[in-house]
Amino acid sequence: MTATAPSTPPAPAATADHGLIAWLDSAAPASRWxxxxxxxxxxxxxxxxxRLALLGLVIVLGLLAVALLAPWLAPHPPLAGDLSLRLQPPSSTYWLGTDDQGRDILSRLIAGSRTTLYVVAVAAVLSAPLGVxxxxxxxxxxxxxxxxxxRLTDIFLAFPRLILALAFVAALGPGLDNAVIAIAITAWPPYARLARAESLALRRSDFIAASRLLGASHTRLVLGHVLPLCLPSVLIRVTLDMAGMILAAAGLGFLGLGAQPPLPEWGAMIAAGRQFLLGAWWVAAAPGAAIFIVxxxxxxxxxGLRDALDPRAQQRG
Known part of the structure; x- marks a missing residue:
């Protein structure tokens, strides 16, 4: 009898993480998924x-966490004031001091993060789909x-966003919901311009012509092919536009046309503290710093998203 060669021992199994990363990094994927x-x-x-994009992601995730956990993170009631404690400087008890009503500024900043997140989220949800x-x-x-x-888009773009938002709020009346509607109405034109540029490049492409020959309707072509290909550019634009929406919301709140007292809102907090800039600078500085950081x-x-989602970026090998 001839001796059989010993079988090769099996390779040690890879860890789950290593296997998943190898599956994701595969140069020859086995499926579309x-x-x-x-x-x-x-x-x-x-x-x-x-690194800068990662820092921005940490700041945005921090805003989300603070807004979600605001009732538990606030060290003091944000609406309760004590005139005997008005304009207290930062201390171990009141980390960012108190305002002219004796309310803790840190607690109002934390509660105001919910207002800011609500404004930008609802305005983006209303304006981006409409513009696209x-x-x-x-x-x-x-x-x-x-x-x-x-031409309708050009009419809206002809006016500065804050001025146009002021006109809409003046017509609708002051209030948080009306401020959100005004910001959304003035924010859609850039998305329309962006989506139009993408559509012009796509409508004469070969796959659109092939889908049309197969009997696809215009509605299916727009909703099933054109819109999905516009999403990366729109996502980048929405993220960059959030800063402008925050500034617009703060501007309306500063003028008394946004969130109404005693609801904490960063722009309104700056407006309340502007008369104390020399003697109690922290009243306006704290919400101003929050707006700047966010x-x-x-x-x-x-x-960072613009660089990562750029279709002209070098493809992975």
Whole structure:
């Protein structure tokens, strides 16, 4: 009998994490799902490799965490005041001091993060889909419909956003919900312009022509093909636009047209503290710093997303 060669011992099993990363990094994906997951993993690594973008992501996630946990994070009731404690400087009891009503500024900042997040989230949800739909239809249809929709967009773009928002709030009346509506009405034109540019480049592409020959309707082409391809650019624009929405909301609150007292809102807090800038600078400085940090975080994250989602970026190998 001939001796058989000993069988090769099996390789040690890879850990779950290593196996998942190898699956994501595969150069020859076995399915569309694996290819899509691998592409998202590669984009995520590009994003976190950018330190400034990672800092922006940390700031934005911090805002979300503070807004969600505001009732438990606030050391004092944000609406309760004590005139005997008015304009107290920062101390171990009141970390950021108190305002002219004796209310803890840190607690009001934490509670005001919910107001800020509500304004930008609802305004983005209302304005971005509207602008993208108008721009996609305009770019895909062309002709007189494109001309009418773009001239309407030009009318809105002709006015500064804050001035136009002031006009809408003056017509609707002061209040948080009306401020959100005004910001959303003035924020959609850039999304329409962006979606129109993407649609103009896509409507003459080969896959659109092939889908049309297969009997796809115009509605299906716009909703199923054009709009999904506009989403990366729109996502970047929304992230970058959040800072402008925060400043617009703060501007309306500063003028008394946004959130009404005693609801804590960062712009209104700055307005209340402007008369104490020389003797109690912390009353206006704390909400001003919060607006600056959060706006910076959204801008840094938007720049990082622009680099990570850029279709002209070098493809992974």
């Amino acid at each position: 694996q290819a899509a997951c691998g592409q998202m993993w590669w984009r995520w690594r590009l994003l976190v490799a950018n 739909l108008i721009g996609a239809v305009s770019g895909y249809a062309g002709g007189w419909l494109d001309a009418v929709l773009m 706006s910076l975080g959204f801008n840094l994250l938007g720049d």
